[in-house]
Amino acid sequence: MQLVMTNQKMYRFLDVVCPFCGLLCDDLSLQNESDSFHIDSSNCPLSKTSFLEASTRTALKPRVNGKFVTRKTAIQAAVNLISNAELPLITGLMTDVAGTRNALTLAEYSHATIDQYSNRAFGINASHIQTNGGYFTTLSETRNRADMLVLIGPQMQKKFPRLIEILDFSNPDNSRLKRPRKIAVIGEPCEEFATIVEQIDVSASIECDLQQSGHLISVIQNQMEKRKDRAPITHNFSNSAIQSIVQALNQSDYAVFVWASEEFSFPLGDLIVDSIFRLIDVINQSRRAAGLMLTTTPSTTTANAVSTWRYGKPLPLSFRSGSPEHHPDYYGWDSIINRGDTDLVIWVGGLDHSVEMPDCSMQKISLSSRDSENADVFIPIAIPGLDHDAHLFRTDLTLAHYLKNLHMNDGYSAAETLEEIYSQLKC
């Protein structure tokens, strides 16, 4: 990020990183006018509204049992709840590296279970890596090399508005490639996507129920392997569309399959990821291909990266036994709440602009940048990158960005707040 002063009262921030989706676009220009911040470099509706909302937040005050209190009192109340809890659960984790580090330390100290809010979707990819591995690629690699993009679940355009632009697929005649780029689309496109599709060369589009996409991909695989012994039936998929995908894949130098596993959150959704990687494996026997996983919030990739290097395992983790245990179904935050297996829910927000702390009957501590009226203890915290320096991991698991403080609001970070709670708990 670079800061340019345009006159006495106006600032321009250049190369600002947007923390509001997993792509972490880092090319925004921001202008501050009176009390709000405006993006003047991009039309991304998600970052435009998110930056505006964040910059016009009203200041929040700490509360205990609905009454405004000092921050010190609120922290003490949180400490009391944690020291009396038997089965604390830390969730949300809509935070940065520092916030995750301190949340993990608190979890270990208090023998808590810890999970990230949207981790169940990420877990589909994590468990695939655990059991099978896979082929992955990154944003720049796709941007510069992919001549074929297969989008599985094109609803993703809503969550990642600049995806096609960042991958440079809105420009079909990318001069760095030997041939015009192609896109295949599997699933039901959203409206946002349809307008983009009009401008680019879509080699094939198969509108199907996403639940069937795993089967569709297997059909494509069988056709590519020219196997007659397996799944000859193409259901009611359009045979000509399948043929054109197969043909495009057979001609491509580097095919990239893109999906947001969040869209596969139905029973056996993980099998779609399996079938994507099987197809990629087949292609790699003679050509090159890879997968690009999309994760809605950078907090999910961030929290899992930190958890894996610190404890050797991704989230969720339970420290009930004193050392880290990972059983995704059993220790998922929603499973724990649903079966009443916790007496205190500790919500760690920051980037929780679009999600709310789950409404449940347990006692609740909320550290958040948005008001949580139903929490027993509420401590407002700052937004990573907007109010304090922050490290966040991009969706492709490779690149971590350092978001320099834009000084939008004052306030303590999740990391600082968790540190205060932890050090008081220890004494």
Added chain:
Amino acid sequence: MLTVIKGGTIYDPANGIDGEVRDLYINNDRLIHCPGTEKHVDHIIDAHGMIVMAGGIDIHSHIGGGKANIARMMMMDNSVPERLNELDVHHSGCKHTVPSTLITGKEYARLGYTLCFEPAVVPSNARQAHLEMADTPLLDTGGYLVLGNDDYFLKLLAEKSDSQKLRDYVAWMLNATQCIAIKAVNPGGISAFKFNQRKLDVDEPHSHFGITPGQIVRSLTTAISDIGLSHPLHTHCSNLGIPGNFESTLNTINAADGKPIHLAHVQFHSYGTQGKRKFSSAALEIAQAVNSDPSVSVDVGHVMFGQTVTISADTMAQFRTKDFASPNKSTFMDIECEAGCGVVPFKYRSKDFVNALQWAIGLELFLTIDNPWQVFLTTDHPNGASFTTYPHLIRLLMDRNFRNDMLSTIHRGAVEMSVIKDISREYSLYEIAVLTRAGPARSLGLKDRGHLGASAIADVVLYRPDENWDTVFRHPVLVIKGGQTIVKDGEIIHIPRGRTLRQRVDFDSGIEKDLKPHFEMSRTTRLSNFKISDDEMANSVGSDVVYY
């Protein structure tokens, strides 16, 4: 605070001290000359009968970065959760083929190591590598930046850009990523694999850029010497693991054109094609090349039998081994038009001919390279084995009888093909201190590390002599880091945070004028966001930068 370590037997090759009884004086975090009798001594450590060396330095060990995390995920089933709350700190984690960061720091410290280098930092992943290493306490760390497969560099080379431009680019990248040395991994080969080339020899052109690995090695070694980096090009040669690859290794040395070059995990690059199985040792050919050229150094990358996981930026080589994966799974990644990553679990078996011969080749290299200053002790953790096998490896080097006993337990065909049984050399303590301390420090230009002279950082290890060298090196009595005792009788008693070591480099910042549009057009990161500052390292990453 003045501490004296009294009466220990000192092995300090950097200062030519070979087993002399001397006192060592520590003032705060540094060693000092004897301060004279009038100075008040705060603390006396009795080291009579003990072996005293500087803190261990691992010149090549994969302890940080995205591929380690992928390996952790893939090897989760074989992890053992561990608690560590002897102290006020709660630092549990998992023992693993790739341990979690806190356990890595702890296990290294318990072996007397205080400094460790991650040898494959991918530019776009540098921030993660440093974040992970900052979470690895008890160790100071440094990283080698992977170049030579990145589009920008390959393009400069293909366009025959002048050497000044190449030099500035290399120095700029090193500076931006807070690394200490440059690594070339299968030069050009990772990129070629992206263009569907499955093999690339030293003089074979890359199908897209038209340049050869040899050219890449030549230009990088030239850039490094122009910049004035201490550590030579840290080279993972072409054709890793392929029978007959020793010729590529020799050709890579030649490509350096007399400039200094370091060959990483050379065991994996010392294979011939003799014998009925068309797989043989070419350790002697490699050793001869090293012995006849003082500008070449190697680390061995020794293999040990058992389960491990191989992690490498060399996607091309890793893809070739995927059918041998055990358990059967593998992960590959194409990264940011600059590198790759392949993670393949592997089990080395003593009764397998190839694995047994790999084990023997490692020992042959150690035992036939004459000058210990040209060879460093590594297992290429975790690729050949975990670093926790170092004491066992040291015993193999120091104890011929033990080595011969081990020979009788491995595949007999491999024993027949190896010259080990005829080698009587046993390493001395002095030589072990060269391999594990003095040598790495000198190669990396770390003047205050790896030795026990005045003004050195007070990283000191006390070992208790025993007939079994494994026992000696597995259980140091005392490990002191920066003047503070961190391990006493095998117990961690203090957990300091580590620092990041790097070298100061100069470059013409005008290079940014060319780089900026490249970042905007081809990379999905802006140049200003790519750079990691000292301030970011200290305050947010969590590791202060130390310049050499």
